Every structure is written in C-alpha cells, then in structure tokens.
Amino acid sequence: MPIDATPLRKVLKLECEKNYSNSAVIGGLDKFLAKWSANAEGAITDLKLLKRFNELRLNKFGYASLDRQQRVQYIDDILGFLSAAEKTVDKKVKAYAAATAILSHSKPKAKVEISMSSCSLDSPITIIKGISQTMAARFNKLGVGTVRDLLYFFPNRHLDYSLLKTISQLAEGKEETVIANIWQVREVRLGGKRSTEAIVGDDTGNVRAVWFNNPYLVKQLATNKQIVLSGRVVIYKGHPVFESPEWELLENRELTHAGRLVPIYPLTRGLYPRQVRKLLKGAIDRFSPVVSDFMPPPLKQRLKLLELSQAISQAHFPDDEATKVKARYRLAFDELFLLQLGVLNKKRRWQQDQPGTPFTMNDAVLDTFIGSLPFELTTAQRRVLEDVTTDLKNSKPMSRLLQGDVGSGKTVIAIAALLMAASNGCQGAFMAPTEILAEQHFSNTRRLLSAASREEKLGDCLYRYDSSLTQPLTIALLISDIKGSHKKEIQQLIQDGGIDIVIGTHALIQKDIAFNHLGLAVVDEQHRFGVIQRSALRQKGFNPHVLVMTATPIPRTLALTLYGDLDLSVIDELPPGRQEIKTRWLKPAQRESAHAFLRKQVAEGRQAFIICPLIEESEAVQAKAAIVEFEHLSRQVFPSLKLGLLHGRMPAAEKDDNMRRFRSCELDILVSTPVVEVGIDIPNATVMLIESADRFGLSQLHQFRGRVGRGQEKSYCLLLADNPSEVARSRLDIIEKVQEGFQLAEEDLKMRGPGEFFGTRQSGIPDLKMAKISDVALLELARKEAIGLFEKDPALQSPDNRLLAKEITRVWADGESEWS
Ligand code: ADP
Ligand code: MG
Secondary structure (H helix, E strand, O other): OOOOOHHHHHHHHHHHHOOOOOOOOOOOHHHHHHHHHHHHHHHOOOHHHHHHHHHHHHHHOOHHHOOHHHHHHHHHHHHHHHHHHHHOOOOHHHHHHHHHHHHHHHOOOOOOOOOHHHHOOOOEHHHOOOOOHHHHHHHHHOOOOEHHHHHOOOOOEEEEOOOEOOHHHOOOOOEEEEEEEEEEEEEEEEOOEEEEEEEEEEOOEEEEEEEOOOOOHHHHOOOOOEEEEEEEEEEEOOEEEEEOOEEEEOOOOOOOOOOOEEEEOOOOOOOOHHHHHHHHHHHHHHHHHHOOOOOOHHHHHHOOOOOHHHHHHHHHOOOOHHHHHHHHHHHHHHHHHHHHHHHHHHHHHHHHHOOOOOOOOOHHHHHHHHHHOOOOOOHHHHHHHHHHHHHHOOOOOOEEEEEEOOOOOHHHHHHHHHHHHHHOOOEEEEEOOOHHHHHHHHHHHHHHHHOOEEEEEEEOOEEEEEEOOOOOEEEEEEOOOOOHHHHHHHHHHHHHOOOOEEEEOHHHHOOOOOOOOEEEEEEEOHHHOOHHHHHHHHOOOOOOEEEEEEOOOOOHHHHHHHOOOOEEEEEOOOOOOOOOEEEEEEOHHHHHHHHHHHHHHHHOOOEEEEEOOOOOOOHHHHHHHHHHHHHHHHHHHOOOOOEEEEOOOOOHHHHHHHHHHHHOOOOOEEEEOHHHHOOOOOOOEEEEEEOOHHHOOHHHHHHHHOOOOOOOOOEEEEEEOOOOOHHHHHHHHHHHHOOOHHHHHHHHHHHHHHHHHOOOOOOOOOOOOOOOOOOHHHHHHHHHHHHHHHHHOOOOOOHHHHHHHHHHHHHHOOOHHHHO
C-alpha cells in the first residue's frame, strides 16, 4: 500500500502550529525523526539528496536543544528536503517508495500520537477528556467555551497548603497540611449523617480526619497509602481532628488538591471544586505548552516577564507564592498591554488617515476673551487651556479628554477653543447630550461673548458678534425642534460656512448636516457620548480637532484604559469660593421636615430642585410619573409656592420656558426627572432634594448635588430612600461623607466595576481578568511600552512583533465595529 510523506508533513505542520514547542509528537520530535530517518535512509537512492539528508541528520538532530529560530530553520530544511525528494528522478514514485519503506519497516504501530484536538486553542472544551456536553454547558455559564477560555479561567484565590507540618506540630484553628500514612478508614455516623473517618499517622503521632456526610471516601482511601491532608484543625476531646480536609493520595505525580498552593475556582451549579481542579490541572498540563507566546522576546526579557505558558500554568497551580505573583504580573501586563495597543492603534489610524488643520494661535483674541470674563481663570484652567492650544497648533488633530469635577469651569475652555477655530476661518461644533444642556451652553456662550463684543440678533437662535475678538462671528443653536424652515436655513448656513460656531446635541452629527469646514468639535459629557459618535464626527469629511469634556470624574487609570486614544487633561481645582454642600441622607419619616426645610429656604429667597423618583429607564414612563409627582407637590405639599416641571418628553419651548423662569427666579422649585443631572447651572439654587436616591450610582448622585452650591449661599443636598438595599445604604453613607468627585468615582468604580460604572457595558473593550483597573503603575508601564513599540515598529512587521500583531487582532476582533 503506497503511503506518501504526508504523515511526516503533518507532524511538522502541527509542530509549526504549536509554535515549535517540540510537542507535536509524544516523546519529542527527535525520537520521531530518528526513527523516521533510520528507515528513510535506505530508501534514498539519489546521492545528492542522501548527502543533504545526512547533513540534516548529523548536524541538526537535537531539535529539543535548539532555540525557536533554529527550530523554524530546521523544520524548513526538512520540508525542503521532502519536496526535493519528491521532485527527483522518479518524482513521486521515489518519494512514495521512500515513505513506504520507512513506514513498512517501522510498521504503523509506531503510531504517531498527534493530539489533533490540540491544534487550536479555539476548539470547544468538549474535546477535553472528561468534559461532556452537560458539563460544557455549566462551564459556559462561567464564560468558558473554548480551550483558551479554560486556560484563562483563573482561580479566585489560592489556599496555601504548601507548608508541611508534622502531626505533633498541628495547631488548633489553623489551616494545616500533613503527609501521613493511612492506618484505618471506616464509615461512621456523625450527626446522623453517613460520614468517613480515617486515622492517619506519621513519625510524630496520629490524627483523626473526618468527612461529614460523605461515606464515599471509604472506597477511595485505602489503608497503608500515603495521603496529603490540608485543612482546618479543630480540637475534639483534647485531640486534634481534621474536619473535611482537602485530601490527595500521594502518588507518583504532581499534587493537585492538597500539599501545595491549591486554586479555588469560581463554581456554578453542578461543578465541584475537586472536579474542576482536576480538569484544569489536566487541561493545563496538556495545553499550556501549546500556547504561543506573543510577547516580543526583547520586551519579555527587559521586563523579566515569565513565558506565557509558564505564567498560565503558574497562575493556576503555582510552585510557590513568589512565582504566583510573577505569573499574575505577566498576565495582567498582557491584558493592559493589549488594551493599550488596541486603543493606540485606533488613534494612530485616524490620525494618519488625514492630517488635521493646524491652527495659528491668535493671542490677541484669546487674551481679549479671557480678559472680558467676569472672573480670573484658575491655575488648573490656565494649564488645561495651554494643553488645548498646544494641540490645536499641531497638524495631528487634537484628541483630548478634559475632565473636571462639576462646576470646575470647563465651558470657558471650550468656548476659548471654539474662538480659536473661528479666528482660523474654521467652523466649530459644540455638542451636549441633551437639548436643555445645548440651550444652556448656547446662552452661556452668548453671555460670555457679549461681554467682549456687540451682539446682534439675526434670527431665532442665530446671533452675530461684531467684535474686537475676530472677524464678525456668527453662532447658532441647532436642536431637533427648531421650526422646520428655520432649521433648514441654519443647516444651509452651516453648509455655506455662514455660521462659525454651532451649538447643539448629537443631532449635529446626523447625516443631513454638512459642514463647510469643520475644524473643531467639542463634545460635552463624554459618558453619554460613545466612541461611535466620536468616529461619526470624524467622518464628517474633515478630521477635526476633538475635545471631549466630562464632568464624571473618571479615575485616571480608567480614563487611560477606556479612552486610551485620547490625551488627558484634568481641571483638579474648583473656582475659589465654592463651599461644601451639606449632604444628608434622611429616613422616609423625615420627608415632611425636608419639605419644611425647602419652604424655609425659599422664604429666604433661595430656590430648590426636586428630583423625581426614578421609575424606569423609559423616558415616556418617567415623564408621566414626573407629571403625577409634580401635581402632587404643587397641590398638596407646596400649594403656596411656584413650581415648574422639567422632563425629557416636553417640547423644547416649554422646557426652555421653565428653565428660563427658574433661572430668573419666577419659579421657586424645579421638579425634574433625572435629565437635569448634568450641567445645569443655577447659582441661586441651594437645595437639591433627591427622591429614590438609592436607585442612583454615586457619580450620578454627585452630579445632582453639583447642581447646587454654585453661588455664595450655603447649599444642601437631601437624599430620600424608602427602602434602600445594603449596597445602596453604603453608597448613601459614602455620598454623605465624601465631597470630592474623584474620590467618589474611585469608590463607585470599586463598588460597581467599570462596566456598570458607565451605565451600559462598553462592549468592544477586551475583558480584564487579571489586571486591576486600580493598578496605576502597571497600566502606565503598559501604556509606555505600547507607545514605544509603535514608535519603533508602527506596523508591527518585525519578526519579533508578528505574533503580537496577530494577538491584537484576535483580542480586538469582537469589538472592531465599535472601535474603528
Ligand atoms: P462645568 O465644569 O461643570 O461645566 P461650568 O463651566 O458650567 O462648569 O462652570 C460653572 C460655573 O463657574 C459657571 O457659572 C462659570 O461661569 C463659573 N466659572 C468658571 N470658571 C470660573 C473661575 N475661574 N472663577 C469663578 N467662576 C468660574
Ligand atoms: Mg458643563
């Protein structure tokens, strides 16, 4: 039966796939090749080939001792030899003959054991012996579907059962480990339950071990076997006893369950600790050698990182505490490094796609504007403005995230930047997440501009400034319910370049709006403005500078992680004179007195917000509930006060009207759905009363609170929660005590995790299993290395980086559409 050289090729190919780890065949490639060549030799008649063959054989056997690059070369050589053999005189016949000879001598009995299943780490876990469909379904619940997932299914923690004691050293109440001989095993009744009892001993004494409610062990523990016991020791009737310890018979293999650092895995219904541990141990022993290490060798060396396969196996079954730490470090670094590479890659791509428009700085414009402000900029504002103007001068488009706590004065920075754009003959767009906020930005912009120049009304929401600032400047507000014809007119003006600064909502980046020459886009309140919108903006035909502003103080680490494609500026200082907002969490019984307090404040000429109970996410339902609440408050609770209502479903004109009346003190109390959350600025408001405060996150509560305390008067935030959960209670405790936004954000992040922190899961961001978002040092190292790598090898083309490039694609593949 003619057999070709395909099996050998297969082995070699598998070896390539396994990244030259010498694991394609059991026993290693050397043994296999020796056998193969011994047989092949006789079949090779072509002298030249034979010589070549012997070269291969003499020089190179010892595959195991070669480094990776030499292995690659070696296998290349053999493959080259095989094709040469096939091409010689009798062409295939000869090769076939050779192969036949080889294989008939050695008999196919010398079966090449290729674990074909291990070809891909992406195979389902059911290829692993002992994992049935049912069990796979259970693993699925834990997010484990493939072999790779399993390798990366890390234990929550480890129990340290590595320190051996003698029986005489056992101490009460401690987790201890002994190795002993089993003298006796029997079934006993303990507390009416069938249980197992064993008496074990070493040179120093004997000790009893019991397993409650588990008679099955009797069969597994035979007398006179050596056993490792790890677990808590109690004293019973004066003698130490192991209560349901982890155990393992000491056989000729590595320990899994006891006598070492033992992994504790997250479990789900139908998965048991011993079983999962055993499966993991098997899977790791078998598959971790297959994992190819994508980390560029020079980097790995410089940072003294463990080999990937070693890191994986040590993260599960560490030799000791120090190696475990090293393993976790390597894996955490991987995650953050890949994350940074991904985000930086995106940034690079769009910065390269098109150059931006570098602005020339007009200091006179800037100085005049700053000089016209009714206040001095804070040091932090000046520093941030410097960051921004430096970016604007660059031909690489700005991509900056500006963070500043509520009330820190971000708007001024935005307007200054927009003026720069205008004085460079470019258009600027200023976008807010809601129409109310867009309107507020519009009126703020008008207020600040008219301090420095003469305002002329050209139309509804359309103004011109004949100014010392720059050439005549036209600004417009564009929101969805501006009247149809007028809207068209404004859109046309934007398209013709007749408007310099347009303020609006996300509607600004919708399809039917074309800019004449968009040079700068400012996006307020980032957490509602996703990556998708950002890139839509870039696709408006230009590559505008982008300034993203957020009042949700995102911890620096998280900002770098989630918005690693943005540079970061922080306003870490409030304007002078801001005061602490007294925050009180009230019992439901105190609602009456809260209302009384509001009346008192209003009597003193102040104003108040009341945030309606949060019913559900739907704006329609929320609006209805707000109307009901409003009616109740106006009729029953505050009949003698003037109340206004604000909800997301109101026509803009009505919202605008209510806002205006509130701002001009015609209204005493503004009842609002959570739409008021961000940005609204009413200096005379001193009380923020929040109903169902337990339903909001810390950052959101902080946003509400930031609506007051903007003027000179002492301000208050009152929190009402009818039946708060334990978690909610701890949130309310924290918000009572902590004023500082960044600290709150950190707390919030700790309590909720990054996914929830942002309201919706930011899909497209690879999962972090090992890395902690709080690990600033590692995150910064990962970022620095990622930046360095791109500087040296932008396309990741060098052989050292090729596997890494592949890994980035793999890790980021799922979120590509979100992130590109
Ligand atoms: P936020 O950062 O929350 O958007 P704003 O830009 O709305 O804050 O500013 C809040 C208030 O503080 C506004 O009334 C603004 O005019 C005022 N403000 C901004 N900067 C300063 C400053 N340096 N000194 C005093 N008041 C300032
Ligand atoms: Mg703001």
